[in-house]
Amino acid sequence: MEEIQIVFPDQERCSFPSATPAVQALAAWQKSSLKGSVAARLNGELIDLARPLSSGGELVPVTGNTPEGLDILRHSTSHLMAQAVKELFPEAKPAIGPAIEQGFYYDFETKAPFVPEDLARIEERMQVLSRAKIPITREEMSREEAIAFFKSRGEPYKVELLQALEEAPVSLYRQGDFVDLCRGPHLSSSGDIRFFKLTQVAGAYWRGDERNPMLQRIYGTAFFSKKELDEHLHRLEEAKRRDHRRLGRELDLFSIHDEVGPGLVIYHPKGALLRHILEDFEKKEHLKRGYELVVGPQILRTDLWKKSGHYENYRDFMYFTEIDGQSYGIKPMNCLSHMMIYKTKIRSYRDLPKRYFELGTVHRHEKSGVLHGLMRVRQFTQDDAHIICTPEQLQDEIRGVLNFVAEVMQIFGFPFEVEVSTRPEKSIGTDLDWERATAALTQALKDNGLDYSVSTGEGAFYGPKIDIKLKDALDRRWQCATIQCDFTLPERFDLTYIGPDGERHRPVMLHRVILGAIERFLGVLIEHYGGAFPVWLAPVQAIVLSVTDRSIDYSREVYQELLKAGVRSELDIRNEKLGLKVREAQLQKIPYMVVIGDKEAELKTVSPRTRSGQNLGAMDLAGFIQRIQAESIPGFKE
Ligand SMILES: [Zn+2]
Ligand SMILES: [Zn+2]
Numbered sequence: 216m217e218e219i220q221i222v223f224p225d226q227e228r229c230s231f232p233s234a235t236p237a238v239q240a241l242a243a244w245q246k247s248s249l250k251g252s253v254a255a256r257l258n259g260e261l262i263d264l265a266r267p268l269s270s271g272g273e274l275v276p277v278t279g280n281t282p283e284g285l286d287i288l289r290h291s292t293s294h295l296m297a298q299a300v301k302e303l304f305p306e307a308k309p310a311i312g313p314a315i316e317q318g319f320y321y322d323f324e325t326k327a328p329f330v331p332e333d334l335a336r337i338e339e340r341m342q343v344l345s346r347a348k349i350p351i352t353r354e355e356m357s358r359e360e361a362i363a364f365f366k367s368r369g370e371p372y373k374v375e376l377l378q379a380l381e382e383a384p385v386s387l388y389r390q391g392d393f394v395d396l397c398r399g400p401h402l403s404s405s406g407d408i409r410f411f412k413l414t415q416v417a418g419a420y421w422r423g424d425e426r427n428p429m430l431q432r433i434y435g436t437a438f439f440s441k442k443e444l445d446e447h448l449h450r451l452e453e454a455k456r457r458d459h460r461r462l463g464r465e466l467d468l469f470s471i472h473d474e475v476g477p478g479l480v481i482y483h484p485k486g487a488l489l490r491h492i493l494e495d496f497e498k499k500e501h502l503k504r505g506y507e508l509v510v511g512p513q514i515l516r517t518d519l520w521k522k523s524g525h526y527e528n529y530r531d532f533m534y535f536t537e538i539d540g541q542s543y544g545i546k547p548m549n550c551l552s553h554m555m556i557y558k559t560k561i562r563s564y565r566d567l568p569k570r571y572f573e574l575g576t577v578h579r580h581e582k583s584g585v586l587h588g589l590m591r592v593r594q595f596t597q598d599d600a601h602i603i604c605t606p607e608q609l610q611d612e613i614r615g616v617l618n619f620v621a622e623v624m625q626i627f628g629f630p631f632e633v634e635v636s637t638r639p640e641k642s643i644g645t646d647l648d649w650e651r652a653t654a655a656l657t658q659a660l661k662d663n664g665l666d667y668s669v670s671t672g673e674g675a676f677y678g679p680k681i682d683i684k685l686k687d688a689l690d691r692r693w694q695c696a697t698i699q700c701d702f703t704l705p706e707r708f709d710l711t712y713i714g715p716d717g718e719r720h721r722p723v724m725l726h727r728v729i730l731g732a733i734e735r736f737l738g739v740l741i742e743h744y745g746g747a748f749p750v751w752l753a754p755v756q757a758i759v760l761s762v763t764d765r766s767i768d769y770s771r772e773v774y775q776e777l778l779k780a781g782v783r784s785e786l787d788i789r790n791e792k793l794g795l796k797v798r799e800a801q802l803q804k805i806p807y808m809v810v811i812g813d814k815e816a817e818l819k820t821v822s823p824r825t826r827s828g829q830n831l832g833a834m835d836l837a838g839f840i841q842r843i844q845a846e847s848i849p850g851f852k853e
Contacts, residue, residue: 219271231268238264238403241276251278253407254287254400261287263353263400279439289314291351291402292341292411292437293321298393299340300433303333309395310372310421310430317447318436322419324372325431334413334433341411348406349391353399355384361396368394372421410444411437414451423584450689457689459741460588466746466803468754469589478586478593480734488754488783493733494574496849497598504619506572506600511552513576517542523551523707528676532579549575550726553601554708562712567722568604568612574733575599589738596733602725603710606651609723613659613681613698616727620683620696621663623729626850627740629685632692633665636673636680643677644702652700652723653679677703687743695736699726747804747826749853750846757823757843758785758805760796762812769816773809773836780840781847801826806853807843 217233223244231240237255241264255262258272261283268274277284293312300307300323312321356364358377364387365373373396377385388397390405402408413435421427438444463469468486471479482490498508514536520526525533525547534545546552553571562569576596585591602612624631635656638649656679660667667681674680678700684692701724704710711719730736740752750756757777761770767788777784785805787796793810800808808824815822820833846853 219268221268221271222273224273224275230271234267234269236264237262237266237268237274240268240274244274245276251280252276253279253284253402261400263403265403266353266400285438286314287400287402288408288439289319289437291405292408292435293319294351294388294390294393294395294397294401295341295344295405295408295411296337296413296433296435297321297323297395298344298390298405299337301393303336303340308370308372311376312395318414318434320432320434322372322421322430322432324421324428328418329416329431329433331416334416337433338411338413341408344391344405345408346406347391348404350404351388351390351401353401354387354389356387358382358385361385361387364394365396408437410439410441411435412444412448420584425584454689454691454742457742457745458588459590459738462741462746463588466741468741471588476593477583478581478591480589480592480594485754486737489748489752490733490737492752492754493730493737494596497574497730498572500619500623501570501572501598501600504570504615506570509553509556509571509573511546511549511555511573511575514543514545515551517544519551520544524677524703532581534578534580545578546575547577547579548726549573549577549597549599550601550704550724554603554704554710554724557603557710558708562722564605564712564714564720567712568602568608570600570602572598572600589734589741592732592734595735597728598730598733599726599728602727603705603722604725605712605714605720606723609652609700609725610655610659610662612725613655614662616696616698616725616729617659617663617665617681620729621665624685624695627685627743628850628852629687629695629743631683631685631695633660633667634670634682634684635660635667636670636675636682638674638679639672639676641676642674648702649679652702656681656698656700675699677701685739687739688745689742693735693739695731695739696729697727697731700724701726745804748806749851750806750843751849751851753804753806754783755785755803755805756783756847757807757809758787758800758803759809759811760793760800761788762793762810764790765813766811766816769819770811773811773821776836777809777840780844782840782843797824801828806846807839809839 218230219233220228220230221240222228227244229243241252241255252264254264254277256275256277257268261277279288290313297309297312304325306326308324310322312319358380362374362377376396386397386399388395388399388401413433415434417432418429419432421430436447438447466485467483468489469480469482475481517526517535529547533547536543536545556571557569574596576594578594581591581593604612637653680697680699682694683696685695686692705721705724710722712722714720759770759774761767770786770788774784774786797808804826806826809821810824821836821839822833823831823839
């Protein structure tokens, strides 16, 4: 019999008869047990534990506590769900069912949409199938055979998927009567899938295209332990409770109307105030760091967008309008005006760097399917700046932006992660440009002592970039800052500066945002704080509550004094019970409630309470104002 040579992670080498299952080889190596292994990697390729080893090479076990291991569990759970769906709804036609970041989904064409009761039934059936410990096995067929097979089972989506595949054997996975077209790998038995939950159902177009049939997508998640599943479900509950769309309505911050247009946000007074506080903060922080505030127009001639390359590369996301026979593009980015400012003068190396900052409102035509509250919209405002500098200054400028990001994230209390994206296959600029810019980005990260991951080939076609993702209170990642090197625009717009040698040179340009889109950042803040903003951010910091009609006059007086002192305040002098007024203010998550009764009116004092129910006792108004002003400093922790 033919022998194959296997190398294990500790470099131990063994030979086995050809076609030995991976699990046996691993067991021989680890002797004691294979605890925690869910699959294996042979020369880098993920395979089932049961897969017969057809060739030698490096064999590594994949355990459940790795991201790949969890993906395999979740993908296997999607198959289990599809099996349950087919048993309960034989007419359902399965489409695709991948593992995703928080779990998995599977799409089905069905006669009627699934309802929540269906999910409960499907979950129950999955439990039955799990307890039955059904083996999950792999088989191969030619593509033609597989097409005939799925046609005979009335599964057109599988047939369509197969028709798009190359002419080669394909793999199928079988568990009981359920068979799926799948690359695998999978767990060995349905009995290994125990801790799962179906979380929601939504409509989804086949292949994400609205011209295709609408399918039913069931989402779920799975873990290797009950504890992890419970923690995850708790986080989901919490996320639901904090959903910014719901809080946006309850706290009267913003609304989005179909009659106005999808993805277009209307800010109500408190939302607009919240936004103003954030923008004011941003302007001050930028001015402190040597940025100059600029403002460009909303529409610019289409010819200019052609010159910049946006028309060619970005047209599908842009809105256009025509006036006096002239075509204009509504800006999707703020770069062009900033370059026009630069070009109005001859610049010397002594003038550089120029740092132009704009709270730039842009329009991008996102597909309606991806729009989501404030997180994905069609009109948004970026805290956008363009730094134009000499190549020698590039690294210092990047370091400066990284410090800026770190300081701002510290103020909000967000930890963050950093990723560098390098040159993609399709790109412009010389090798030297790319090397220099990528080295400047990574060196600046090293100088600032920041850990980062590298996303090879994920840079924009015009330059490498740094992406920064913040982590919120529910441990979710949100893209905020980006720092992007650009070789094309200075070239296309012929930006120059006079160097020490008296010659004209090409400057480098950085596009950068710190918070990103203000809309999304607000959405993140609403969910992160659960609507209970710290005093410095709260659109309403204090509400004055009269206890009886006798204290109305003094209540008004206190309210006016608070406003005069710059404290964002409201006044509630309705003829309602104090208990009700306090409860309503608590629901509005207002940091301070200033209760004014007879005693306060007589002694000219105030008795503030916090939204958490703490009673601060009577104090004079000046003392209370001082307290709020101290807490209004950005980043103040209560
Ligand atoms: Zn599959
Ligand atoms: Zn830009």
